[in-house]
Amino acid sequence: MKKGHFILLIILFLISVTSAFYFFDIIDFPDLKLLPYYAGSSLLRMGFAYFFALCFALSYGYFAATNTNARKIMMPVLDILQSVPILGFFPAAVLFFIGLIPGRTGVEFAAVFLIFTSMAWNMAFGVYESLTAIPKELVEAADSFGLHGWQRLESLTLPACVPKLVYNSIVSWSVGWFFLVASEIISAGSDTYKLPGIGSFLIDTTYSGKIALMLVGLSVLVIIILLLELFIWKPMQSWADKYNYEYAGEKKPGEFIFNMRIIKYVFRSIFELFSKIMVSLYIIFHKHKLVKKSLKFLGYLILISALLYIAYIFIVSVSKMFLNLPDDAYSIPLAIAYSFLRLSVAYVICILWTIPAAVYIARNKKASSYLMPVMEVAASIPAIALFPAMVVIFIRYGSLDIAAIILILLGMQWYLLFNLIAGVKSIPKDVENVAASFGIKRKLYWKKVLLPSMFPSFVTGSITAWGGGWNTLIVAEYIVFKGQEYHLFGIGYLLDKATFQTPDSSMVMLSVLGMAVTIIFLNRLIWQPMYRKALAKYKFD
Amino acid sequence: MLAEIKNISKTFESDGNKIQVLDNINFTVEDNDFICIVGPSGCGKSTLLRIIVGLEKPTSGEVLFKGEVIAPDNPKVAMVFQNFALFPWLTVKENIELVLESKKYGEEAEKVACKYIRAVGLDGFERVYPRELSGGMKQRVGFARELAVEPVLLCMDEPFSSLDALTSQNLKDELLMLWAEVSMPPDAVIMVTHNVEEAVYMANRIIILSPRPGKIVADLKIELERPRNRKDPEFYRWVDKVYSLIV
Amino acid sequence: MIFPKATISEIIGLLEVVNDSGGIEDAARLAADFDLELDEILPSIDGAELLGFVSVTDGNIELTEDARNLLETGIRDRKKIIRDKVAGVGIIKELTSMLMESDERKISKKETLKFLQDKIATADIESYFRIIINWTRHAGLIGYNSDSEEICLISK
Ligand SMILES: Nc1ncnc2c1ncn2[C@@H]1O[C@H](COP(=O)(O)OP(=O)(O)OP(=O)(O)O)[C@@H](O)[C@H]1O
Ligand SMILES: [Mg+2]
Numbered sequence: 023m024k025k026g027h028f029i030l031l032i033i034l035f036l037i038s039v040t041s042a043f044y045f046f047d048i049i050d051f052p053d054l055k056l057l058p059y060y061a062g063s064s065l066l067r068m069g070f071a072y073f074f075a076l077c078f079a080l081s082y083g084y085f086a087a088t089n090t091n092a093r094k095i096m097m098p099v100l101d102i103l104q105s106v107p108i109l110g111f112f113p114a115a116v117l118f119f120i121g122l123i124p125g126r127t128g129v130e131f132a133a134v135f136l137i138f139t140s141m142a143w144n145m146a147f148g149v150y151e152s153l154t155a156i157p158k159e160l161v162e163a164a165d166s167f168g169l170h171g172w173q174r175l176e177s178l179t180l181p182a183c184v185p186k187l188v189y190n191s192i193v194s195w196s197v198g199w200f201f202l203v204a205s206e207i208i209s210a211g212s213d214t215y216k217l218p219g220i221g222s223f224l225i226d227t228t229y230s231g232k233i234a235l236m237l238v239g240l241s242v243l244v245i246i247i248l249l250l251e252l253f254i255w256k257p258m259q260s261w262a263d264k265y266n267y268e269y270a271g272e273k274k275p276g277e278f279i280f281n282m283r284i285i286k287y288v289f290r291s292i293f294e295l296f297s298k299i300m301v302s303l304y305i306i307f308h309k310h311k312l313v314k315k316s317l318k319f320l321g322y323l324i325l326i327s328a329l330l331y332i333a334y335i336f337i338v339s340v341s342k343m344f345l346n347l348p349d350d351a352y353s354i355p356l357a358i359a360y361s362f363l364r365l366s367v368a369y370v371i372c373i374l375w376t377i378p379a380a381v382y383i384a385r386n387k388k389a390s391s392y393l394m395p396v397m398e399v400a401a402s403i404p405a406i407a408l409f410p411a412m413v414v415i416f417i418r419y420g421s422l423d424i425a426a427i428i429l430i431l432l433g434m435q436w437y438l439l440f441n442l443i444a445g446v447k448s449i450p451k452d453v454e455n456v457a458a459s460f461g462i463k464r465k466l467y468w469k470k471v472l473l474p475s476m477f478p479s480f481v482t483g484s485i486t487a488w489g490g491g492w493n494t495l496i497v498a499e500y501i502v503f504k505g506q507e508y509h510l511f512g513i514g515y516l517l518d519k520a521t522f523q524t525p526d527s528s529m530v531m532l533s534v535l536g537m538a539v540t541i542i543f544l545n546r547l548i549w550q551p552m553y554r555k556a557l558a559k560y561k562f563d
Numbered sequence: 564m565l566a567e568i569k570n571i572s573k574t575f576e577s578d579g580n581k582i583q584v585l586d587n588i589n590f591t592v593e594d595n596d597f598i599c600i601v602g603p604s605g606c607g608k609s610t611l612l613r614i615i616v617g618l619e620k621p622t623s624g625e626v627l628f629k630g631e632v633i634a635p636d637n638p639k640v641a642m643v644f645q646n647f648a649l650f651p652w653l654t655v656k657e658n659i660e661l662v663l664e665s666k667k668y669g670e671e672a673e674k675v676a677c678k679y680i681r682a683v684g685l686d687g688f689e690r691v692y693p694r695e696l697s698g699g700m701k702q703r704v705g706f707a708r709e710l711a712v713e714p715v716l717l718c719m720d721e722p723f724s725s726l727d728a729l730t731s732q733n734l735k736d737e738l739l740m741l742w743a744e745v746s747m748p749p750d751a752v753i754m755v756t757h758n759v760e761e762a763v764y765m766a767n768r769i770i771i772l773s774p775r776p777g778k779i780v781a782d783l784k785i786e787l788e789r790p791r792n793r794k795d796p797e798f799y800r801w802v803d804k805v806y807s808l809i810v
Numbered sequence: 811m812i813f814p815k816a817t818i819s820e821i822i823g824l825l826e827v828v829n830d831s832g833g834i835e836d837a838a839r840l841a842a843d844f845d846l847e848l849d850e851i852l853p854s855i856d857g858a859e860l861l862g863f864v865s866v867t868d869g870n871i872e873l874t875e876d877a878r879n880l881l882e883t884g885i886r887d888r889k890k891i892i893r894d895k896v897a898g899v900g901i902i903k904e905l906t907s908m909l910m911e912s913d914e915r916k917i918s919k920k921e922t923l924k925f926l927q928d929k930i931a932t933a934d935i936e937s938y939f940r941i942i943i944n945w946t947r948h949a950g951l952i953g954y955n956s957d958s959e960e961i962c963l964i965s966k
Contacts, residue, residue, distance in 0.1 A: 456642075691954075695956055699817060728845075729851070
């Protein structure tokens, strides 16, 4: 049985269960009938956010890759944006959008904005990396064929972005679902705004203790995610492989059961349309000198005024904050330490189970054909959607600390697992043969062969896992269930408290700042050196 | 008699299709044999070699090494790989020591490693990582590593095909020099190649396989003096002869 | 000055091939024999000439006495001959004496690259660095530690 068929089977099962609830009034709940509408609204929100993220990524990445001066500022900024826990900025963004456009439209904008911020950065990195990695010969070939302007964009620049953009889009969507759930119930200041959607449905049903309904909602969410996976991302991947000059010939096109021309055709047309738009914009901007010059001038003007404005806000608010520190501010370092401890515990558990599991799955074809789809389905469920269920279980039977660690684990482990599996699979066959023919086994094999070859994927997996962990943390330390509030002391709690419970904008700022500094510190001190080492020493040629 | 390849056949099964790759291969390996296996691409040369060293199981037939069935980690049979298959996180010396460690050489490991590093002319490179080496140097590490376990039978799958012409010329000569040294392992070599000149230059026996499924077309003894000269008319007669048997 | 971009293995390979043709061979014929472009084989010829293993006149490559000696000996003794030859190459002589004078007999890669850049004006100095290290390692003269990014004298 192919993997695709197995996923299809799971989808059919979930659909039948869900429709049973939907059509035969097993449970009486008015909102149940609105589920399709909720699902549609959520999907639309995701779609809008993705569209904006795509536009942002292409223009930001293109600009940073082609303009060496701008790159020096743009890439570090992107790096920081990527490592800052986005959820923390959310209240401020909501207030901004509601101030701009009052009413539901403003809230919708805020939600889309939040999802956008979770999608855009890694895609922009992807565009930047693929543009800078275009082999020199290709660029020279394009030069020698006299490919300029739109021809160049169409034949070189955009195709070069496709593989990474598709890969990063998949990552972005899975992160996006997490933020969708978080964004549909928004508290800003003393007001709470609720948007109709699958996320708010999940939260509503849980908070009012209707677990069966929550499971129905969850299954709808999973169905959507899996359908997207099968009918959009898989075809996209096999289509994107065509553009992969690095692996040309070596890599088989992605496994895909629905080899439907139509889907491929649709995506090609969308892509082509998109490139046409980009190209015409490019022509307008670059052909006419006057337009180009004035645009450049305008761009610098906007950039400089924005920078000045940000600096002004920053100085004013920082001086205000430090002149008048809230009492809670002093507990921020300790809170970060607590949260860090929780993350570390989850991370250690993660390592302990994912390494052997990855080796087993990667080595065992039979097992992986059944386990991989199941794992992918499990991984597709945003951890945040499971938290309410978690809480219910642990309020009755255990401690909230364990629940939080399990939730963080859920937010971390898949990144590590899938990266490690890919790592084990990428060990060259000859290297395995050497080990086999010299009888390098057991302890020596793990120590000298297996673990070192997994190291690069372990580092990449860990970096993303910790990113996911910090985001999960924010929802893991504070929860309202049946009108009652539960919390664990930690930076996530401080942030939530300052956002929802006793609104305090300077505490929000300080918490986010503290967290961001910690994360950037960890990245610079641990992950980046490790990553460099992994690339230099542990990669097979 | 060193090894006996008896009635080897191999059929691969993928997606329900059966592909027969090898068809009833029989030959024996004697002491001092330098056998080259040649044949068209895809005829099963690599598969045959992998069966001989025990990395792959034949569908039928067996390989006997000194009268016993072969195990993949038998130290008496070693394999050199086309793409070197070195561990990037280990230095030249550590790469060689690794295979000795698994054979329980203990403290001897370092001495043995050094001996073979010197034998292939790699001294000075002990603490270098593979990524810093040129292709020729990498394959020298490959040779040193396989020789270090002191195999009786050395198998090589196109060991020169990823090197440039001049480097591979140099390595072929060095390999023949090591081969000529009586004190050096191995006692016999089986080398897969698709380069007929290379086979005539190195081998004293050439086994020619037919297109898939591979059958033995001919088993030739090459009676040419060593060192051989590729400009020698006699050499060319042998090359022509092998070509005529392949086509 | 330009330094030939050929490894020691390639150079010895070239000597072996010329030897097969009786010790003298036309460069163009040689290239055709190996299905190589002339400029693919030129670095090896230049390298062999720089080391004093061949003399080149009118496109004819002729082995020197030293080359014949080299080809007649085993792997161990080849190493000694190469050591003497490589030690005599100008740029390597200078590097060796720089190392002798330096503290702890080590020089950073950065400094070495700068030194080479002055000698061989090129955009691609890294690959020349690699070739020179290939020669000096073969000769057992100068090594390179990629962890500390330093070159050092190989002690006997
Ligand atoms: N594990 C496998 N599963 C299925 N088919 C295989 C497998 N390994 C090899 N084959 C097939 O067996 C045939 C012979 O392969 P093999 O690698 O032995 O050929 P070869 O003679 O070494 O070819 P080349 O000259 O290209 O190296 C090929 O058609 C190959 O596709
Ligand atoms: Mg093969």
